[in-house]
Amino acid sequence: MGDEGRKGDWRSAGAGGEALLQAMLDATSMLAGVVEPLDDDYRFVMANRGACEFYGSANGTLNGRTGRDLGVTAEQISGRLEVLRRVLRTGAPETIEYSFRFPSGRQGWFLGTFTPLAEAAGQVVFIIIDITQQHVAQVEAERQGARLTLALNATELGLWEYDVAADRVDWDARTRRQFGLPPEGDINYATYAAAVHVEDFPATRVAYEAALAGENDGHYVVEHRTTAGGDGGSAVWVRGASRVSFDSQGRPVHVIGTSQDISAQVAARERQDLLLAELNHRVKNNLAAVQAIASQTMRGAPDDPVAFRSAFDSRIQSLARGHDLLTRNVWEAADLRDVIEAALAPFAAEGFEIDGPDAPAPLGPEMAVNLVMVLNELATNAAKYGALSGAGRVSIVWGVHGERLALHWRERGGPPVTPPQRTGFGTRLTLSALQAYGGTVELVFPPEGAECRMTALLARR
Known part of the structure; x- marks a missing residue:
């Protein structure tokens, strides 16, 4: 820019005015100076020590150099010119945050204020703060905030x-x-x-x-x-x-x-506590049942260890099958058909005629286990002394009446039957196991074959 272009600007005041402005710019530790736009570039008119150091120049050597002289890219020059021309056109200061990529490739962030210089046509004072560290900290804070939000949502x-x-x-x-x-x-x-x-x-x-x-x-x-x-x-x-x-x-x-x-966790804990209490109760019941089975079996064969072991093993296995059945159903209920299948598993299926409605007949855990043992005991007696000891057959027919199950066990085609002279284990088991849980039992021995009529409470659906 020639002397004619400088009329009316700060340099018309002579060396004193230039020295005063330079002193003002050097008083700040920020990047500061005066620039003027050219046709396709911008030129530093004056720059303080901070601006010179920023561009790697000795103090005072930045004056008169353009952006292109300093290695600034065409895109960066275009953006800077846009700001300078807008400030000069509006006459109002403008503060912007922008990124700057150095020739070395390093990326920096800066906050710049650009103000038209009073009485200086076409010149703008700039004050720039390097906010790279603050920007990095902000980005990191936003990243940490996003991570925190993700963690809070995930948990x-x-x-x-x-x-x-x-x-x-x-x-x-x-x-x-x-x-x-x-x-x-x-x-x-x-x-x-x-x-x-x-x-x-x-x-x-x-x-x-x-x-x-x-x-x-x-x-x-x-x-x-x-x-x-x-x-x-x-x-x-x-x-x-x-x-x-x-x-x-x-x-x-x-x-x-x-x-x-943690409502779901608390509910799970409460359910686990309930299950543990129920398990403890069932273990005690099972130990009592095993003890009773052993005692009653010994009473039936006091002098015959082989007979005792055979009968005891059969009854314990029957108890175990009942437990297996309930375990598959999480000890909540078992359908009557599954109970019958578990009870008769050791016997030939050809010997039985089973008939009942298609609708489920759910039994509670205790009733299901006991009925497995009762039916297994009846089948064992039928195989030893009754219909299953020869060419006879056993029919099992049941029906549902309201909340009760009615089941009829009937043997036919076996040897003639006479009523037992004493109450055996099977009879005692049948009577006590069902009656303990609200059931009823009627056991009779006509000559043509033993019969047992039973009722039981169904589990609540």
Whole structure:
């Protein structure tokens, strides 16, 4: 730019004006100077020490050099010209954040303010701050925030904070839902306390106050119900993990924590406890049943170890098949057809005629196991002394009447039957096993074959 172009600018004031402006620019540690746009480039009119060092030039040697002289790319020059011309056209300062790629390939981020120079046609003062570190920190913070959000969503954790002095709680949307609070509205400690189940709040408060006192370095974990379920809904269980922060005098100032809906876990624990209690009950019952089987079997064959072992093994296996059947059904119920199949498994299927409705006839666990043993005992006696000892057959017919099952065991075609002179194990088992759970038994011995009529309560569907 020639002398004519400089009339009216700061240089018309002579060396004193130039020295004053240079001193002002050098007073800042930021990149500062004066530039002017050309047709397809821009030129530094004046630059402070920081700008010279930024471009790797000695102090004072940047004046008069263009962007192209300094290795700035055409794209970067075009963007800079756009800003300079807009500022000169509007006459208003402009602050922008932009990236700059150095010739070495390093990427930097900068915050620049561009202001038209008063009484200097076509010249702009620039002040630029290197914000690369701040930008990297911001990007990292955003990345960490995204990771935190992903982790919270993956684990379904709620996040909250509490300002102790201000008594102000900040809950995210998930925590509000867990405690049954609306999406909007102020929350304080009293709001939180009212949202904890009244029976669980005392223990929760003790843990919180212990953390405020500095126990466990301010960490505490609590599990409690909330009021989110309402009077008619299922309880919402929450696990809260928190940490208290303290000031230099050891006073609690801030609490941050997470909350997680553990209702499903609590329900699973309760079910496991119930199952363990049920298992303990069944083990005791089974031991009693084995003891009774051994005692009664020994009574029937006191002087014949071989007969005792054979009968005892058969009855224990029958008990085991009943348990296998219930295990497959998670000890909830078993259908009558499966019970009959388990009971008669050791015997030839050709000897039985089985008839009943197609509809399921579910039996409770105890009734199912006992009926397996009863039917197995009847079949064993039929094989030894009754219809199955020859060419006879056994018919098993049942029907369902309301909540009760009626089953008829009938033997035909075997040797003539005479009523037993004493009550054997099979008879005692049949009577006691069914009657103990609301069933009835009628056992008769006509000459043409033994018959047994039984009823049992069905399991609730």
